[in-house]
Amino acid sequence: MTTPASRAALTVRPIDASEHLDFVRGRSSVSFLQTPAWAAVKAEWRGESIGWFDGTTIVGSALVLYRQLPKLKRYLAYLPEGPDIDWTDADLARWLTPMAAHLKAQGAFGIRMGPPVVTRRWHAGTIKQAIADPVLGSLSEVPADELDDTAIGVVATLEQLGWNEIPTTGGFSAGQPKFNFQLPLAGRDEDAVLAGMNQLWRRNIKKAAKAGVEITTGTRDDLAEFHAVYAETAERDHFTPRPLPYFERMWDAMTAEEPDRVVLYLAHHEGDLVAATTMVRVGTHAWYSYGASTTAKRDVRGSNAIQWQMIRDAMAAGATTYDMRGITETLDSDDSHVGLIQFKVGTGGEAVEYLGEWDLPLNRALHRGFTTYMRRRG
Amino acid sequence: MSGFELDVDAARWRRHVAATVEARRGLVPVIKGNGYGLGRSLLAMEAAAVGLGTIAVGTYAEVPGALASFAGDVMVMTPWRPFFTDAVLDDRVIHTLGRISDVADLAALAPSARVLLEGETSMSRHGLDRHELAAAVAALGDLRLEGFAIHLPLQAASGGPGRPGGNVAEAESWAAALETSQVDTTTLYVSHLTPGEVGALAARRPQLDIRPRIGTSLWLGDLGALSVRATVLDSHLVSRGEHIGYRQRAMPRDGTLLVIAGGTSHGIGLEAPKASSGAVQRGKLLAKGGLEAAGLSLSPFTIAGKQRWFAEPPHMQASMIFVPASVTAPEVGDAVDVAVRFTTATFDSINLR
Numbered sequence: 001m002t003t004p005a006s007r008a009a010l011t012v013r014p015i016d017a018s019e020h021l022d023f024v025r026g027r028s029s030v031s032f033l034q035t036p037a038w039a040a041v042k043a044e045w046r047g048e049s050i051g052w053f054d055g056t057t058i059v060g061s062a063l064v065l066y067r068q069l070p071k072l073k074r075y076l077a078y079l080p081e082g083p084d085i086d087w088t089d090a091d092l093a094r095w096l097t098p099m100a101a102h103l104k105a106q107g108a109f110g111i112r113m114g115p116p117v118v119t120r121r122w123h124a125g126t127i128k129q130a131i132a133d134p135v136l137g138s139l140s141e142v143p144a145d146e147l148d149d150t151a152i153g154v155v156a157t158l159e160q161l162g163w164n165e166i167p168t169t170g171g172f173s174a175g176q177p178k179f180n181f182q183l184p185l186a187g188r189d190e191d192a193v194l195a196g197m198n199q200l201w202r203r204n205i206k207k208a209a210k211a212g213v214e215i216t217t218g219t220r221d222d223l224a225e226f227h228a229v230y231a232e233t234a235e236r237d238h239f240t241p242r243p244l245p246y247f248e249r250m251w252d253a254m255t256a257e258e259p260d261r262v263v264l265y266l267a268h269h270e271g272d273l274v275a276a277t278t279m280v281r282v283g284t285h286a287w288y289s290y291g292a293s294t295t296a297k298r299d300v301r302g303s304n305a306i307q308w309q310m311i312r313d314a315m316a317a318g319a320t321t322y323d324m325r326g327i328t329e330t331l332d333s334d335d336s337h338v339g340l341i342q343f344k345v346g347t348g349g350e351a352v353e354y355l356g357e358w359d360l361p362l363n364r365a366l367h368r369g370f371t372t373y374m375r376r377r378g
Numbered sequence: 379m380s381g382f383e384l385d386v387d388a389a390r391w392r393r394h395v396a397a398t399v400e401a402r403r404g405l406v407p408v409i410k411g412n413g414y415g416l417g418r419s420l421l422a423m424e425a426a427a428v429g430l431g432t433i434a435v436g437t438y439a440e441v442p443g444a445l446a447s448f449a450g451d452v453m454v455m456t457p458w459r460p461f462f463t464d465a466v467l468d469d470r471v472i473h474t475l476g477r478i479s480d481v482a483d484l485a486a487l488a489p490s491a492r493v494l495l496e497g498e499t500s501m502s503r504h505g506l507d508r509h510e511l512a513a514a515v516a517a518l519g520d521l522r523l524e525g526f527a528i529h530l531p532l533q534a535a536s537g538g539p540g541r542p543g544g545n546v547a548e549a550e551s552w553a554a555a556l557e558t559s560q561v562d563t564t565t566l567y568v569s570h571l572t573p574g575e576v577g578a579l580a581a582r583r584p585q586l587d588i589r590p591r592i593g594t595s596l597w598l599g600d601l602g603a604l605s606v607r608a609t610v611l612d613s614h615l616v617s618r619g620e621h622i623g624y625r626q627r628a629m630p631r632d633g634t635l636l637v638i639a640g641g642t643s644h645g646i647g648l649e650a651p652k653a654s655s656g657a658v659q660r661g662k663l664l665a666k667g668g669l670e671a672a673g674l675s676l677s678p679f680t681i682a683g684k685q686r687w688f689a690e691p692p693h694m695q696a697s698m699i700f701v702p703a704s705v706t707a708p709e710v711g712d713a714v715d716v717a718v719r720f721t722t723a724t725f726d727s728i729n730l731r
Contacts, residue, residue: 120509126559129557129558130554133554133557133558135553136555136558141508141551141555142508142555143508143509143555143559144509144512145560147509147512
């Protein structure tokens with residue numbers, strides 16, 4: 001990347017889905033929110049694949065989702081967990097400036113992106129100790145076990161280029177979570193991963209096996225069964241469930257791209273479905289995306305068993321990261337969200353902090369109006 | 379009595395030092411700068427006499443003297459930098475490190491040196507960000523880690539803006555950070571916590587060995603044991619309008635002009651920015667306007683119970699002081715009291731009595 005020839009200006013132009021998919025397949029991994037299939041999942045947004053070109057060679061890609069402003073032909077251009085460009089390039093302007101020009105020409109009044117850049121990592125042991133310490137209330141107050149200076153340098157560059165970080169409260173924003181929990185799999189075998197889990201996880205995995213919990217993978221037809229359990233979970237945990245057609249659309253779009261892009265897991269005990277989940281994988285990165293469990297038969301530990309099966313399948317498929325997705329920043333043991341972190345911490349993985357989501361206003365008045373509108377919408 | 383002198387009631391002063399050492403377990407005496415007016419070598423010997431094994435100095439320039447007058451360990455509070463030309467690499471020296479690159483550089487230069495890591499507090503002076511601790515540990519190599527240090531602001535207990543809970547909360551946050559970090563030490567050196575604050579911290583963090591680094595309240599904690607006296611070297615009757623001194627300034631009234639030992643070389647007339655800046659303090663300064671308007675300023679010399687005015691700016695080793703005719707002036711050879719800022723004072727002699 002440092003030879004003079006490669007320092008030429010990059011161009012950005014739309015690419016078709018197959019060109020986009022070819023580029024994604026050539027990468028170790030990108031976020032599943034940056035695959036061409038995701039545009040089909042997000043029906044209320046208009047999707048566009050774009051590529052960065054150095055001469056005729058494609059060197060980066062992104063999925064852009066356009067959300068129209070009410071009554072206006074102007075759009076927010078959103079690149080969730082993207083774009084997939086060389087974030088270690090000290091000259092980020094040569095990537096982001098032509099992107100902004102292209103999106104503006106497409107009618108964008110503002111751009112929102114979530115650079116897939118990890119700034120800090122905290123190991124499970126550190127988090128566990130921090131939760132036990134009443135003085136430490138959030139991850140930011142806990143010394144990180146790994147800090148990426150280059151990634152932190154990106155913040156200064158983005159600010160220079162006019163981007164603003166979208167503030168979050170407790171790590172939750174309207175968009176994708178800033179703090180995530182990941183289980184590293186690279187260079188580890190099943191025994192090593194199991195040994196890294198806490199005693200409760202190991203005991204529950206054994207307990208489920210002894211109780212005769214069976215894990216199978218399902219087909220599109222089993223989505224309805226998954227959805228029934230998911231709706232039960234939503235009611236119990238007080239969140240708004242997505243309708244079944246959403247999952248069917250996701251299934252169709254994603255499996256059309258790669259047959260095993262998304263896999264449905266079902267945990268049965270004596271014929272009863274006790275837990276159901278989906279796992280998404282792009283290259284070396286596997287995500288636990290949706291999970292549900294019944295209130296009945298919690299003691300057979302279907303949740304632990306189904307996670308363990310997904311982890312083993314991810315390893316077998318060559319994944320180096322098993323991603324359990326968002327956590328809140330809180331470590332306050334009185335906060336109800338801490339239970340979720342504790343469940344994830346039990347896998348022996350690590351909390352990772354991403355750069356967060358960033359906005360570039362292209363039309364300040366419209367952008368301000370949109371921000372207010374979104375805030376009212378909640 | 380011959381000049382600008384410090385008289386120390388040695389028994390009383392040592393009683394305070396010993397009582398402080400007794401009350402504040404694990405303390406490391408700070409011996410830096412002008413030795414709080416008493417001199418660094420005197421303080422080093424006193425530290426040894428009360429059985430302390432480690433002293434803390436401010437800079438590397440102070441290390442050779444400390445090693446010469448003290449047989450124990452010498453901790454340097456200014457963080458080591460690769461460009462320091464006077465850094466002393468001795469096994470009795472404990473270095474402070476506050477940047478990751480410095481950790482790596484010292485590990486390469488002196489692989490088995492003894493070190494402290496310092497955290498950056500709200501002082502924002504020196505130290506590592508808490509998220510840099512793992513990288514600092516990774517850079518340590520064979521360096522011998524002896525503890526972790528934090529330096530807190532002076533303003534004790536009451537939380538300033540943006541610092542709810544003040545020093546104690548900040549210290550506890552660092553103690554918690556230290557315990558969850560990869561930094562492999564249980565020794566925490568703290569500055570500027572009151573005895574009560576250290577006690578509370580130690581009670582809440584029993585795993586940690588909290589060691590306060592103390593200077594002023596140890597050496598200058600009982601000012602009644604210290605008296606500064608200056609000898610009157612000469613005395614002249616002057617009348618209003620008479621021109622005197624280097625600058626041939628006209629005297630505002632009739633009175634006595636005293637020439638007293640103690641000038642700029644002793645730290646007289648050197649003003650540091652005022653620590654107190656409240657409205658009352660500012661009002662007091664304004665109220666002194668009278669003689670200031672005549673071009674005079676208040677001296678630290680006390681005669682007949684009042685601070686008197688400089689007749690002209692202090693000379694290098696003596697000062698010219700105006701005493702109005704209504705006051706009985708001291709005789710040549712008499713001593714007068716002087717209020718000094720001990721951290722900037724230099725005495726012609728220090729008399730332990």
